[in-house]
Amino acid sequence: MSWVDVPILAVFCLLIVLPLLSVLAQAVMPALFDPKAPGFGLDVSALDHALFAPRVLRSIWHSVELGAAVAVTATLTGGLFAALTQRFRLPLRALYAPVPWLVFLTPGYLKAMAWVLLMAPGGYLAQMGLLPHWGSDAFFGLGGLVLVHTLSLFPLPAFIIGSALTGLGQDIEDAARLSGAGPWRIWLRINLPLLLPAIALSLIATFAEVLSDFGLAATIARSAGFGVLTYGIYAAASDYPVDFPLAGAEALVLLTLILLVTLGDRLLRRQGALRLISGRSKPSQRHELGPWARWAWAAVIVAIGVLAIWLPLGVILVRAFTATLGAGLDQSNFTMANITQTLSPDAPALSSILRSFGYAALTALIAATIALILAARLDRAGPNLRASVTGLALGTIAIPGIVLGFGYILVWNRLPGFRDWPFPHYGQASLLVMGYVASALPYCLIIILTAVGQLAPSLTDAARLHGHGVAARLVKVVLPLVLLSVITAVLLTFIRTVFELPISQLLVPQTGSPVPPYVVRLLGHDDDGLASALALVCMVGAGAIAGLGWRVAQKHLTFAAKERPQ
């Protein structure tokens, strides 16, 4: 490691390691942030409380139970979705093709909001007589959480299993068919065993996602009284009287669980390297099905799409344009009032949207820039540094935003030295943006690092021989070549950040709230009409900005084909 690597590690320490340590250390040093007599005394009573108090134990059990159930249901749904859409020619493609991406980009708490509007005792389904009272009761508990999580997370297994299916090719299937195996037998005896590593990876990734989720924990789980670990951390750190040591101990338990599944994931990835897939595989074909099977399976896929995205979006749309939930779809109930209130120039809703868009744009630019510099530097760094920073980045994805946000308060409002720094400063937008950058950086780094890794070293070497410095090489050679992935990273970060909940909730600037905590607060006050209107306007706006950016990028970045010699 050389001295140039020091800034890289310093950035990571400041953004991630230090806040994380200040949360976790309290589990064993409860007086660390005591307002009157801070100290470093060791005391494991908080940890003891976290591991043996019935309430905390129950929340650990709830998290694990929910995670395990959703891992299975989401993997089954995602696997089915991937298999059907990739291997069979089905009608109505336009209705389901964009579904995984739309679901992936719609935040959990908005989907949760839509489902609550549907399933609440006085909600839309009950009004239409489609939902008995017991159905509503069952929804506000494990059953409803599994349903909403499954519909919300199935794209992850669909992506993982889908890419494994693509890699599987056609050869093996053809060989089995020539040997007389029927379609069901081929799937059960050939494809399924070959897909096992991808299935296991899906199970693990979904489990970890559920464990670190805060969106559903703060909405459906909270109103159902179904305590989970992430909400426990939030409550311990933010409900008066606060219990920081307990929050630290719960965070430690949560991270240990996530670390365990991530280790499982790494073990599987190693095994994955032994797979049979070769570059010579014939690409798979989409099979034709009989007319009945064709429409039956299409109905299944469309139903998944409808439940996962079209129905929730429809509910938000309807609620945004109606006065009360109680009057349902009655014609007289329709109104523009919520939208007008959201868009009125002196209302807090519009300024929260503009603020969120601004913070998100700033975050996307900063995170992508840091990621680009890091990627270029890491690409030339030794394998150890590369492995450790990539490992750290992947690990950070697993750190729940709620833990990171809590750490930011501790470091920037309590630690001597940090709390007096003018910039970033707790209570100001600067710290919120820094928190956003920390949570976005790992994704940006992975997207951009993949692209930078494909560049031949000779390109930058040539530039260096022509006398270009480090900065010039980065801007004039590397950036233009990886621009498309940089833009992908910027746009994804933008959308994710506009809807980021946990860090926004903990680091709300004094100048005003960004959209996510405002939406959740409106929901808490049963002001779901305005919450829906705000979410709708925000989704349309963010989608339009990202879509426009993407179109512009695609239009101007297809030069590769033109310039390639024929």
Next chain:
Amino acid sequence: MMKRASLGLALLLSTAALPAAAADLVLYDALDFAGHVAEAFTKATGVTVDVVEPGSTGETLGKIAAEGNNPQFDILWVDGSAVFERLMQDGSVQAIPADIAAAAKFNDLGKALMPASMAFIPTGASTTAIEVNTTKVAEADYPKSWADLAKFAGAVAAKDPNLSGPAYQWLAGFFQTNGVDAGKALLAEVLTNKDLSGLGSGGKINKAVLTGDAKVGINQDSSIIAKQVAGEPVVAVYPSEGSVALPEGLGIGAKSQHMEAVAKFIAFVTSPEGQAAMQDGDDTDFFFIPVIDGVKPKAERPAVTFITLDDKAASEHETEWKQWYKDSFVPQ
């Protein structure tokens, strides 16, 4: 071209995020009218206010606790008197300077609510009452006292004092009027349905009572009155054991650097103009009982006679009683 377009777009968006110049005052609150009053204050005096509303009273106090010995607010405006005593002990708020307190023209209730510790200055009051759904309970069967709630065991909606400031004031007052042990025994008999006894806000109590999930609820009276005014079939019954006043108080941040602006804000709130702004709305908190001489409550609010809460006992037992409530009545 593409680069310039996306850069332009990004810059345009970024300007929205540029931190606005810091305001003269930072107000933390969990009251419906606070934002409206702050606006009126800025209009009247030119002093700007950043209004920070982290959520419920519990969440607001939690944010203050996370800030520890480095509180970021100049003014805190929430329901509850015991909480201010505790914040004073923790060094989050400072005593109200005598000249600022003396300038307010309190009525008798206001004078009674002004704490000896000067931890806060009262700006209004409400109390806790029994919310009854008039379509589900016949008038002859209305509960008259806390003890009568035993007849509605399992059908009583209540707030978790861990989430709601007013709910803790009620719990502490209830223990004062009914005795701690007898009170605990009564609640254990009444609150047998955890789906109803761990609710997070007055709005949720209203909902439970209006949908019929609960026959009666324990709720802040201004929240019941606000629903009544909106035309819902509910009524507030004041228990015969007596009602403990729930002051909405205004405290000053221990590290506030803006005492002059703070004094102006308090002077505005206790002026007729400020009181008018506090009544200019239909949400729960707008239906407070005035503590300033000559100010009348909104027409729909009935008069209540109060007993005074023993703030010392309430703040001493806060953690213990809240934990007991959580362990006994909040779903796991």
